[in-house]
Amino acid sequence: MSDVLILGPQYRTPNLRQALAGAGLHGPIATITAGWQEREGELGALEEHLGQRVRDLRLYERAEGLFGRDPALHEAYRQRQADLRRLQEIYRARLDHAKAAARELLARPDESEILRWARRDAVAALRRLDATHLRMIERVHERFMARWSAALRPLVAQQEAEIKHLIDESGVVCIAGGHVAVLLNRLRLFGLRGLLRGKPLVAWSAGAMALTERVVLFHDHPPQGAGNAEVFEAGLGLIQRTVLLPHAATRLALNDSARVALFARRFSPAACRTLDDGSVLHWRRGRLRTVAASSRLLRTGRAAATEVAHE
Amino acid sequence: MNEPVAVLAVQAPPGLAALDAARQSPIVDPGGLTFVYRGPAEAVRLRLWIHGLPATQAFERAGPGDLWVLRIEVPENSRIEYKLEVVRDGREEWILDPLNPLHAEDPFGANSVAQGHGYARPEWTNVDPQARAGTLEDFVVHSAALQGERHIGVYVPARFRRTRSYPLLVVHDGFDYLRYANLQAVLDNLVHRLEIPPLIAAFTQSPNRLEEYAGHDGHAQFVAREIPELLQHSFPLHPSPAARGLVGASFGAVASLHAAWRHPGAFGRLVLQSGSFAFSDIGHHRRSPTFDPVARFVNEFRRRPGLPAERMYLSCGIYESLIYENRSLVPLLRQHGIEVRYEEVRDGHNWENWRDRLQSALTWLFPGPLWMVYE
Numbered sequence: 089m090s091d092v093l094i095l096g097p098q099y100r101t102p103n104l105r106q107a108l109a110g111a112g113l114h115g116p117i118a119t120i121t122a123g124w125q126e127r128e129g130e131l132g133a134l135e136e137h138l139g140q141r142v143r144d145l146r147l148y149e150r151a152e153g154l155f156g157r158d159p160a161l162h163e164a165y166r167q168r169q170a171d172l173r174r175l176q177e178i179y180r181a182r183l184d185h186a187k188a189a190a191r192e193l194l195a196r197p198d199e200s201e202i203l204r205w206a207r208r209d210a211v212a213a214l215r216r217l218d219a220t221h222l223r224m225i226e227r228v229h230e231r232f233m234a235r236w237s238a239a240l241r242p243l244v245a246q247q248e249a250e251i252k253h254l255i256d257e258s259g260v261v262c263i264a265g266g267h268v269a270v271l272l273n274r275l276r277l278f279g280l281r282g283l284l285r286g287k288p289l290v291a292w293s294a295g296a297m298a299l300t301e302r303v304v305l306f307h308d309h310p311p312q313g314a315g316n317a318e319v320f321e322a323g324l325g326l327i328q329r330t331v332l333l334p335h336a337a338t339r340l341a342l343n344d345s346a347r348v349a350l351f352a353r354r355f356s357p358a359a360c361r362t363l364d365d366g367s368v369l370h371w372r373r374g375r376l377r378t379v380a381a382s383s384r385l386l387r388t389g390r391a392a393a394t395e396v397a398h399e
Numbered sequence: 400m401n402e403p404v405a406v407l408a409v410q411a412p413p414g415l416a417a418l419d420a421a422r423q424s425p426i427v428d429p430g431g432l433t434f435v436y437r438g439p440a441e442a443v444r445l446r447l448w449i450h451g452l453p454a455t456q457a458f459e460r461a462g463p464g465d466l467w468v469l470r471i472e473v474p475e476n477s478r479i480e481y482k483l484e485v486v487r488d489g490r491e492e493w494i495l496d497p498l499n500p501l502h503a504e505d506p507f508g509a510n511s512v513a514q515g516h517g518y519a520r521p522e523w524t525n526v527d528p529q530a531r532a533g534t535l536e537d538f539v540v541h542s543a544a545l546q547g548e549r550h551i552g553v554y555v556p557a558r559f560r561r562t563r564s565y566p567l568l569v570v571h572d573g574f575d576y577l578r579y580a581n582l583q584a585v586l587d588n589l590v591h592r593l594e595i596p597p598l599i600a601a602f603t604q605s606p607n608r609l610e611e612y613a614g615h616d617g618h619a620q621f622v623a624r625e626i627p628e629l630l631q632h633s634f635p636l637h638p639s640p641a642a643r644g645l646v647g648a649s650f651g652a653v654a655s656l657h658a659a660w661r662h663p664g665a666f667g668r669l670v671l672q673s674g675s676f677a678f679s680d681i682g683h684h685r686r687s688p689t690f691d692p693v694a695r696f697v698n699e700f701r702r703r704p705g706l707p708a709e710r711m712y713l714s715c716g717i718y719e720s721l722i723y724e725n726r727s728l729v730p731l732l733r734q735h736g737i738e739v740r741y742e743e744v745r746d747g748h749n750w751e752n753w754r755d756r757l758q759s760a761l762t763w764l765f766p767g768p769l770w771m772v773y774e
Contacts, residue, residue, distance in 0.1 A: 097773075097774060099774055100529070123772075125563075126560040126562050126563050127558065127560070265772075265773050265774045266772060266773070266774055267768060267771050267772050268771055268772070268773055269771050293773040293774055294772070294773040294774070297773060305770045305771070306770075307769060307770060310594075310769055310770070311594050311758050311759065311762040312759075312762050312763055312766060318770075334773040335773060
């Protein structure tokens, strides 16, 4: 695996240019801004920050065009999305109870062997639920592809060739944040997992989440709802054993040690890492080499700015 | 509109020395509020609008000078609007509390505001420089239903795109919501925080609200049909009832429920704040004749509610006389399959109460992409 740079949000205090220079990444830049939806390709601020022109792969626009050419495919795609939403809703209902049980047991002051066993089992139940949910999502995708891959293949093939050409011409591919489901669906649709492999990548926020093995949605204090972090989809898996948490400073109660501890235990052995303004994580050949302005959620309940060598 | 002001808070009711030194009123402690007035007077009274408490409470002179003091017990998280009634030379005068920098404006003037222990103005009600600002556009529409021209303000969210379809929120007393409940900043902030989707909001303001909001079919036609049809030509509006909301407070809540009831399917979402839902189970209602048409409508509604909207948000202050009517409505709505979120708060019938509920109301009716978007 080539260089992968993961950054925090870029819209307030961007550090993309500095991070590219720091990692020694140069050359023409291709962007993926499908997460911006209708604003895809509005690159003025990004180009101004970088001081160079960039080319967008226009995955959102390509997908819209593709659906426009095959209404039956579009309808099947919508149905798949409706199935996934239903699945997520059912998972959420189960998660509410499983998480409440784990929280309650972890909060008890009792340190007896019986309670330790019960806590371990409650966390294991959460992990089983997350894993089952991911498998069920995968089944929905497989069912869709079994039915539609023959129709999809020729439609996508030309787009993939164009995308591959643009990627080949670039030195670095940047994947911006935005709507993580929209982004992930477009990355999947056009087979970006294969096309990006081996290419130097820079990704931030939702773009960073999409590169991991598991996309975890989270917000500890939403205006409505329970605030339970939830597994949403399998990502591209280009970053492994990591859960990335953009905007953690505002979205997570990092001073709530019980929540932090449960988060870390639930997704272990993956490292749960925060991404806020100024964050930089740099992987080279699959090994994490640099960590700046990012904390790791620990089983002890702390969010600690750890050094790479200590991990 | 108030900006954040530090409230004078202490752990226990203050003694005479502390009262004498106080330069701000009221002094807040966990059990209540101590009001302080300094000046020559024959009597000083607190005038407040809390259902269940006397409308007037007398201050007592503290010590030999012109220091007047009144302590009242108030539960945690209360917010109270009041005036002082000062008697000098035999003349009564209602004034804002000269020692209290917190004021709340409304169409009738302004009141002083006492923030009880635990109350804090929600930060999302203030202008956030980080939030991209939407714009306001003016429309003049000829209403066939109301037989005249009406002025409408339209909020267009930041980063508006014609290629996207937007929910529509129609707001009764919309210009009052903008002025007294800071609604434009609230919309900017909630959209920016991804708590609601970007939406188009239409602000109406009736010149004769007590008549037009009290179960008036012409008004219902205006908000349920004419406004959406007009705006459909100018903005890409999502056609689903789930993407159509109607908002109102006090008589505006009656108008909202009535319009949705008369035009089922026009609005899938309602915000009803401190609704003036006068009704009578038997005999005549107990309110003024102004409420006669309201009670006729609400009684009819209670007999056959139908499904005016799939989801509603209701709120009422427990210091309002309307708490009984609002509480009574909730089980009826739920029995008829409507998803209801109902909140009671320690506040009165006023715009800042309605302002403070907007996050809860709008995120319940139009949940935003908070969980999905990481920019």
